[in-house]
Amino acid sequence: MDFWLSDDERDLQEGIRSFVEGRFPLEEIAEREETEAVIDLDRWREIAEMGVFSLRVDGFDNRSAVVAFEELGRGLVPGPIVATHLTAGLIDGASEGSAVVTLLETDATATVLDHAGQATDVLRFVEGGAERLDPGSLSLAAIDRPLDTLTPVWRVDGDVESGTEIAGDADAMRLAGTLLTAAQLVGVAAGAVELATAYAKEREQFGRPIGAFQAVKHLLAEMYTKTDVARSAVYAAACALDGAADDDVDRAVSVAKLMAGEAALFGGKTGIQVHGGMGFTWEVHAQRFWKRAVSLDATFGTVDHHSMRMAEMIDVRSGA
């Protein structure tokens, strides 16, 4: 057993991290906010050139993929990266970044589709399979005030007609999608801890950095702890999906999504608290981590959803 990033995994992590830092500075990302086109399509193609969308089609495993997606989450890179990645090789242009594929979840409380304005294709999981829909076939109403302004959303009205079937193992796609969203969430949580920790070292009150106050220190320690525990769960689930662990795959993926959602939501809100009044401003990025956490938590099942799934998987030896 070796629960440690391999040299290749570490290289990939560093490669994606410097790509994200270089090509997706938060200041630039934020400039496109509140438009229907938060995705810079040139940059989207660069993501494709980095091999992110085609990663697993190109023979990389889920372990490499979670390492890469964590970095994309950490940098708040906008766009339906997971859905586009899932359909690489299945929907034209997904691998190359000429397509923007977004995920439609119709079994939720409300049918709300993100990134519809720039989407070329829509992915939907249905009973026993997956299908591709044309965004034009949907009755879409733009939402004026999305929660995460880097995740613009549309209300889908009326019934959604069936699309064309997508080849490939839909269950495996759904599991991978859940896992990679969890990886992004771990990145969001980690990004929130880093931002808040840096602020706590620099902001002074009562003649000392606020990070010297235990109340603040302890919040940051809790953020870090939740993030690191969630990261362990995400890596372990990736191993399970790759057959590099004996654990039950469904269970491991639910654990990963739940822990990552919780870490990101906690990290997001606590990061705002640590920033004080600045945390509530538009300008400071703390809010963006929390908003992305909410948006990704509600993709491929919330913390609550996966807690209930876990309960189903507990072996209740009735009468025992």
Next chain:
Amino acid sequence: MDLRYTEAEQEFRHELRSWLQSVLPDVPAEPGPNDWAARREYDTGWQKMLYEAGYAGINWPREYGGRGATPTEHLIFLEETEQAKAPYVGMNFVGLLHAGPTLVVEASDEQKAARLPGILKGDDVWCQGFSEPGAGSDLAALGCKAVRDGDQYVVSGQKIWTSFAHVADYCELLVRTDSDVAKHRGITWLILPMDSPGIDIRPLRTMEGQIEFAEMYLDEVRIPVDNRVGDENDGWRVAMTTLSFERGTAFVSEMLQTMELCRDLATFAERLGRWDDHGVRRDIGRIAAELDALWALTKRNISEATRTGLVGAGGSVFKLAYTDLRHRLGEVALHLLDRASLSQDDIGDLATGDHVQGRIHGLKMSIAAGTTQVQKNIIAERLLGLPKEPKWTSG
């Protein structure tokens, strides 16, 4: 990353499993919590069996009588013994997990030869005399005084919370040998034979109702200088070796037990007809998930130890998350138990006692071996680089 066990690791597991199957039927029933003579017999008897089969001191180096197992094999050992419901390390805890490993790293050859075999064979029980009434979290503030008199130290002072002091043969004792320097620099680590004249042990009752730890008064107790481990006034560094051990694999067995407790609670909810309750399912489902995640973290920490030889602050991350979980699991359990939570004994044919006792256990876990608040300080300072706690004392 690869979580699969290698062939050698699997072979180790199989051998251990079949050994456990062959010997466990011969292990007597576990004695009651207050029958100390029987408990000693039981805990050290199991240690002897491990020793004879070559499993004692699983992670200790071979040259000192251990098995020299890798951290992963150590994990497998803990997993298998727990699954087979083999006896827990019990009162051998300090010897095997604290004092012994410290001696392995820090003691002289003579000291090793004299003390290590007794721990491995289950002949000697050790206790830890670190905490004092005035020095708990701030351990370095300890004042138990040792004055050099020829080839002996004369030690006077008081220790507290000394687990198993009333049954131990030896104590890893921290004493103050210099009061005029910074507090960390005047501490010395000594081996105290518990039959030395001048030791008065006054057992303390824990909130569980049992005796587990004691106050230990030392009145001019004479300890040979030969019993000093490390240099005079270098005891703080020596003690830190022990503490980093404590935060590594020390809680694995009990975390595996907690997984069982969590499954049990779900079964219990089912029997009460509450397993359809959305809130109950969500709470228990979530705790079960956290336990899986902590198991994953444990493996990561084990692999870190394999790769780097250190546990690092990952042990603090684990302890913080684990003890917090124990509190929440206990709270869910007590609410579910409702009136049955008023009894530490099982009510009727419902196995409720374990859950009530488990709740109490959680309260201890967030205090012993570094409180939750101290763990958070460690994580914030060592992993996040935040400012250190202010020094209020002259030290």
